[in-house]
Amino acid sequence: PMVTGTSVLGLRFSGGVMLAADTVGSYGSLARFRGISRLLKVNDSTVLGASGDLADFQHLRQLLEQMVIDEELLGDGHSYSPRALHSWLTRLLYNRRSKINPLWNSVLIAGVDGGDSFLGYVDMLGVAYEAPSLATGFGAYLAQPLLRAELERERLPTREEARELLERCLRVLYYRDARSFNRYEVAVVTEKGVELEGPQTLEANWDIAHLV
């Protein structure tokens, strides 16, 4: 992997599901490309967020875009569901790993299918799973506990609560992940469709510095 992206976060809320990722492409430890979007709108019901090698992500994007075009051309009124895309991606990534030539990515797929929201993970080994909250990279260690704590409550968070939680997690990641950046994007999927918000800048709190 050459130019890489760090964590992607995913969280279900009461109206759908949302993904968040920062906008940096790192070249080793160098924050080389600071305006990259790692969130991709696949169709009106699905978004994909990628971490790992960004050249492989671009390749994946081309494949997905072509698939969506071919499907539109069929004109049968169907479009790929988030679950179907997750399944397809799993096969793709697993087969590449089995040829010892992986696409060096960990991706989150988020979408709304009919009334149900979907959030899934697939990585370069072909490992795949679904859960109401997910994160790749550093996020899996630092953000997941925070996301899960929120979901342990009686009800799913509202859209605003979810948005705030994702921002809080991204801030923690900005403090503690040396390959992160303070500009980020959020993608929200609901019954109504996909909204891509951003890029926005995180405010960091350094007050504790004065206590040392």
Next chain:
Amino acid sequence: EWTAEPVSTGTTIMAVEFDGGVVIGADSRTTTGSYVANRVTDKLTPVHDRIFCCRSGSAADTQAVADAVAYQLAFHSVELEEPPRVRTAARLFQQSCYRYREELSAGIIVAGWDPRRGGQVYVVPMGGLLLRQPFAVGGSGSSYIYGFLDATFQPGMTRSQCQEFVARALALAMVRDGSSGGVIRLAAITEDGVERTVLAGSDLP
């Protein structure tokens, strides 16, 4: 020792967009290990009349890919019956650099002018990613000037401001990077053509 080392365009390369075209620049040092094999290299390679590439990484790899892309572009522009787009040239570089990413060591900046979108700069770093940027730097020397670039770059510079910006940046990198040096080769690509200059010795900022 040096006979076992690949020939590398150690390098600092740079390209900046302005309204009406692009300014590109590079140093002129090619190294084999720590021996300077060529001190007057031209790393600004035309792939079409108004489209150039700046080459960094392995000299052999970048020359081979650039030759292939130049051929493909020439063919393509005959089919199109019009000058090819800079984006097309960049995409062609990306296709080779991504497909053969394991075998190649090539960091390329594609820059030029076309009638559709004016001046454009695209970067194809190692790994085969494709990205358009208002300005781009590459090569081993680029590490030393990120600070200078972040502090100094302003969008909306004129052609001569861009030329000065590129010359100053390259000069700073060439001083600090052992794999970069020699003369600064600049080129300005616009609708009217390509104007090449060389800054040497006392001309360097």
